Amino acid sequence: IANGLAKSLCLRLIPETSTAEKAIEENSVVESLGFETTDCVEMEKLKKNHCIYAFLAGGLAPSLTEYCIREAICASSTDRRHEHIHHTLFPGDTVDGRASYWLSMGESTPEVPETLTYKLVSKLCFIHEINIQPFYMYSLDEYLICSAEAVRFRVGHVKEPQGERYLVGDCEPGLRSIEDHVVWTYTSEEFPMAQARWLQRFKLPEPILVVGGLLQIELLGRVELIADDLYYFCISHVQVVGRPLKDGFDAELIDHSRKCVLKYRKR
Secondary structure (H helix, E strand, C coil): CCCHHHHHHHHHHCHHHHHHHHHHHHHEEEEEEECCCCCCCCHHHHHHHHHEEEEEEEEHHCEEEECCCEEEEEEEEEECCCHHHHHHHHCCECCCCEEEEEECCCCCCCCCCCCEEEEECCCEEEEEEHHHHHHCEEEEEEECCCCCEEEEEEEECCCCCCHHHHHHCCCCCCCCHHHHHHEEECCCCCCCCCCCCHHHHHHHEEEEEEEECCCEEEEEEECCCCCCECCCEEEECCCCCEEEEEEEEEEEEECCCEEEEEEEECC
């Protein structure tokens, strides 16, 4: 324990944990059950960190996966019921021969942003990149790609445990916001988006430790004016690449300050 063996092993197996050392060791955003407290503060800290790094080494997925989204929660606006955010979970732009996309409500000015909010597969994970594929709209005998000028990302958690009930997938048209029920603990820089139909990759400057399991994508700057003289966003697919917890491992939020307890569920 004194030699930091568990930490060394974790850093070798999960290199991105090096970006979260301060959060783990100084800010104590991750706690571990199962070690005995002592009168020696330094030894207690070493034991706690040993347990946390050992858990992460064994609990995080051994390789990156592009399937880090569990479900779509809501979009800040949806134009029509069959154009809801859940379509963005499917690769490509067609499902069973039908167009698959989310479409925002139209706005008269291009500056109005939109958000897409998702629940990740585990409440603790590392995110490396977010990939987004814009869709097109047919207007006045031409196809228009309704992408954004830029995108920005947030991660966070619910304010209160009971706030989970507001994180239920919603495919109804109109406006919706969950901002009163969540806390965003990280906001990325803005990334420019191309006006193109391919899957565009937005790699974060360094992997982000997500505690709470929520991801929000903010679309900034509408670029296409459609035949109804309104601006829209249209997205066919969203993909999150990262390293979540393996099956059987879990993280439970313990208060309002981004802290969680690591748990292992015996089968």
